[in-house]
Amino acid sequence: MWGLSVPLLVILILRIPTLLFHTAVEDPSDNFVILTSVMGPVGIGIAILKHRLMNIELVIRRTIVGAVVVSVFLFVFYLSIAILAGGMTEYSGSVPGSFMAVFLTAFIFTFLLQPVQQLATDNIDKVFFRNREHYRERLGQISNDLVKIRDPGRAAVSVIRYVAGPMEIPLMLVALSPEQEISGSWSHPESALQADNAPWGQIQELEGSHLADPSRSSASSLDGWMVRQGLDVLFPLKVSGTLIGLMACSTPRGKKLFSRIDVSLLANVAAAMALALSHSIAYQVLRRMNADIERMNAQLEERVEQRTRELEMARIQLYQSEKMASLGMLSASVAHEINTPLGAVRSCSEQMEAALASGQVLEDLSRFSRLVQVCGRAARRVAGIVQNLRDFTRPSQQDPEFIDLRRSIEGTLQILAIALRKPGVELVKDLAEIPEILCYPALLNQVFTNLLLNAAQAMPEDGGTIKISATPREEGGVEVVVQDSGPGVPEDIRHRIFEPFYTTKERSGGTGLGLSLCYNIIKEHGGEIYLDTGFNDGARFVVNLPPRPPS
Numbered sequence: 001m002w003g004l005s006v007p008l009l010v011i012l013i014l015r016i017p018t019l020l021f022h023t024a025v026e027d028p029s030d031n032f033v034i035l036t037s038v039m040g041p042v043g044i045g046i047a048i049l050k051h052r053l054m055n056i057e058l059v060i061r062r063t064i065v066g067a068v069v070v071s072v073f074l075f076v077f078y079l080s081i082a083i084l085a086g087g088m089t090e091y092s093g094s095v096p097g098s099f100m101a102v103f104l105t106a107f108i109f110t111f112l113l114q115p116v117q118q119l120a121t122d123n124i125d126k127v128f129f130r131n132r133e134h135y136r137e138r139l140g141q142i143s144n145d146l147v148k149i150r151d152p153g154r155a156a157v158s159v160i161r162y163v164a165g166p167m168e169i170p171l172m173l174v175a176l177s178p179e180q181e182i183s184g185s186w187s188h189p190e191s192a193l194q195a196d197n198a199p200w201g202q203i204q205e206l207e208g209s210h211l212a213d214p215s216r217s218s219a220s221s222l223d224g225w226m227v228r229q230g231l232d233v234l235f236p237l238k239v240s241g242t243l244i245g246l247m248a249c250s251t252p253r254g255k256k257l258f259s260r261i262d263v264s265l266l267a268n269v270a271a272a273m274a275l276a277l278s279h280s281i282a283y284q285v286l287r288r289m290n291a292d293i294e295r296m297n298a299q300l301e302e303r304v305e306q307r308t309r310e311l312e313m314a315r316i317q318l319y320q321s322e323k324m325a326s327l328g329m330l331s332a333s334v335a336h337e338i339n340t341p342l343g344a345v346r347s348c349s350e351q352m353e354a355a356l357a358s359g360q361v362l363e364d365l366s367r368f369s370r371l372v373q374v375c376g377r378a379a380r381r382v383a384g385i386v387q388n389l390r391d392f393t394r395p396s397q398q399d400p401e402f403i404d405l406r407r408s409i410e411g412t413l414q415i416l417a418i419a420l421r422k423p424g425v426e427l428v429k430d431l432a433e434i435p436e437i438l439c440y441p442a443l444l445n446q447v448f449t450n451l452l453l454n455a456a457q458a459m460p461e462d463g464g465t466i467k468i469s470a471t472p473r474e475e476g477g478v479e480v481v482v483q484d485s486g487p488g489v490p491e492d493i494r495h496r497i498f499e500p501f502y503t504t505k506e507r508s509g510g511t512g513l514g515l516s517l518c519y520n521i522i523k524e525h526g527g528e529i530y531l532d533t534g535f536n537d538g539a540r541f542v543v544n545l546p547p548r549p550p551s
Contacts (some may be wrong), residue, residue, distance in 0.1 A: 005110060062121065069117045077109050150283045152176065155276045156186040159269060164188040164249070167262070171230050171250040176277065177243045181285045193229055195246065204243045206236045209267055233258065235267060237274035244274045244281070338386075341378035348375045384414070400438045400549060405470055405478050406431045408441050412448045413468075420456050424463015431470045434478045438548035443521045447529075450514040451482040451541050458486035458539060476547045477527070483540035494531060526550045 044066055149155040156174040164172040175185040175195030187193035202222040211233050212226035226234060226248065234248040247270045251258065258266070348371040409431060413420070420427050448468070455466045464485035473479050489497060498519040522529040526549045532540040 065121050066117060069113065069120055073109055073113050073116075077106060149276055150280050152182060152184055152277050152280045152284065153186065155273060155280055156184070159247070159273050160186060160188045163266070163269065168252045169249045170252075173229070173231065173248045174245065174273070176245040176281070180244065180281055182281050193231075197225060198246065199225055200243070203234070203236050203246055206234075208235075209263060209270075210234045210236075233263070233266075235270035237270055237277060239274050239278040242278075244277050247273060338382055341381040344378040345375050345382075348372075348378075400440050402436045402438050403441050404436055405434055405439075405444070405480070405545075408445055409448055409468065409470060409480070412445050412452065416449065416452055416456075419453060420466060422456065422459060422463065424461075425456070425459050426463070426465045428465060428467040429469075430467065432472070434470050434472050435476075435547070437478055437545055439525055439545065440521075440549075443524075444545075447518045447521050447543065448480070448482070450518050451543075454514065455482055455484035455486070455539070458484055460486060464538070473544065478545050480543040480545070481540065482543075483532075483535065483538060485538040488536070488539050489531060494533065497531065498529075524549065 044063060149158065159174060160172050163169065169188070171193060172188040173185070173193040173195060174187070175198065176183055177200055179200075185193075185195045199221040202220075210222065210226075212231060213220070213223050214227050217224040217227040222234075226232070229248070230250050231248040232251045234246060236246055237244040247266075249266075352371050409429075413427070413429070452466065452468065459466070466484050467482070469481045471479050498515050519529055522543055522545070525545055527543065527545040529541065529543045532542055
């Protein structure tokens with residue numbers, strides 16, 4: 001543009017005096033030709049410097065295109081001037097009009113030059129570079145596509161598809177370093193190349209692209225490996241100095257070397273792919289870790305459930321063992337409770353046998369009837385004791401049931417009658433009308449047994465009072481209180497009385513499990529058990545039970 005605008009500017013300067021003053025001036029045609037010849041190359045040189053067109057191939061190509069286009073335009077321009085010059089000679093009186101026609105023609109040619117030159121350049125680029133413009137544009141966009149890919153295989157295949165086909169590369173390989181958590185190798189054509197024997201140590205030391213040198217194939221393991229694979233250029237895929245993998249390819253068909261722009265674009269693609277592979281590997285590792293964590297959680301939950309079942313069985317066995325231990329302590333009193341009605345049955349039966357043998361039954365029928373009634377009452381008493389023993393010693397059932405808690409308390413007191421019957425010890429019952437509650441009766445029997453036995457064992461030698469009461473609660477459920485007039489619980493150990501295996505009865509063989517089991521049983525029922533610290537006349541344990549246990 002400058003190469004043409006300067007000569008036109010000279011024409012205007014030379015012709016302005018003629019237009020204004022109608023004076024003859026020296027013919028500037030010689031100077032015009034000289035200026036045009038000089039300013040054309042000068043304009044091309046300025047364009048090279050201004051737009052940094054230092055690629056020799058590009059400079060030569062565009063120089064040729066520019067020279068051809070400018071030559072054609074100059075030829076047409078001079079031809080137009082020559083044609084107009086004849087008319088100007090014939091009609092010399094209209095020199096300004098003729099000059100204006102020349103000026104408009106040059107002006108139009110000046111603005112037509114750039115579009116025509118650009119069109120010629122684009123068409124020559126398509127022929128000269130074939131599809132290079134297309135794949136260069138695609139290589140510039142591939143970085144945006146790689147960021148969205150989270151699978152290393154998809155990222156590698158996408159790069160191969162974008163690069164190998166448009167650039168007419170016969171062989172291309174993308175491989176992950178064996179140091180990565182995930183391994184993989186992808187090639188074009190598929191499965192044609194492998195990275196098993198790649199010299200990863202030398203690749204790690206590379207700072208940029210590496211061109212294979214066949215003359216060093218025997219001395220360099222990297223060059224030898226590339227030559228054997230048919231690869232010409234290799235790009236290490238690095239992120240923050242860490243080697244992620246490699247990207248390597250052969251030269252396009254026809255042995256055309258890559259241009260500087262192509263190598264730069266491939267290096268940018270390698271950098272983007274290294275970052276994408278790093279992110280996708282981290283994502284895949286994170287997914288695998290999450291899957292491992294989920295699997296471990298599932299196994300842990302299964303183990304916890306198994307341990308919970310085992311602990312449940314151990315807990316039931318522990319409750320049962322504690323009940324049997326308590327029953328062992330009560331064996332003498334239970335035997336006495338059974339022997340007393342059995343003795344009555346035996347005595348009555350002997351008297352009835354003697355009466356039947358002597359034939360006195362009809363003579364003393366009323367006496368015989370009384371003996372039968374005594375036997376019946378004694379038998380029912382034995383049956384009640386046996387039923388209470390069954391209720392007390394049976395294993396904890398799996399399902400709760402609705403019961404009147406007074407019945408459980410009465411049965412427990414009957415079992416403990418002899419153990420609670422000490423000189424000077426008075427047992428007081430205060431069992432009010434209470435609602436039925438949903439509970440595990442056998443477990444609550446164990447609680448009342450432990451609390452009553454502890455109260456009996458705490459009684460001093462001169463006697464005292466043991467009181468058990470059951471009252472309804474305003475918010476629903478039942479409150480059971482067991483208190484005694486003994487010495488009470490020392491203040492310094494009150495915070496430990498519900499700890500497992502803590503006992504103050506080492507000499508008498510205490511296990512320290514009684515109150516601990518009571519605490520766990522009441523908690524499982526959704527209730528609470530505590531020592532009333534405001535009661536100073538002995539020990540007072542309060543048990544609060546809800547209408548039903550939690551699900």
